[in-house]
Amino acid sequence: MIDDDKIRAFMKSSGWDQLSEEELVHVVSKELDGLIEQGLIERLVGEDGKFYYRTTKQARQQRKPF
Numbered sequence: 561m562i563d564d565d566k567i568r569a570f571m572k573s574s575g576w577d578q579l580s581e582e583e584l585v586h587v588v589s590k591e592l593d594g595l596i597e598q599g600l601i602e603r604l605v606g607e608d609g610k611f612y613y614r615t616t617k618q619a620r621q622q623r624k625p626f
Contacts, residue, residue, distance in 0.1 A: 600619040
């Protein structure tokens, strides 16, 4: 499982910690869209209307790290 420290370290190393909230949402959305296009994750809409993501069978078989 990924903890907060690993997320903060990734954000700092990628420069994402310097982005505004709007810029960060845009970048993360683009990354998620790319993973969907590659067939590695799928987007689901919950009963609450929120988006959720899960890895696909293809991704689990390939064991690609995220």
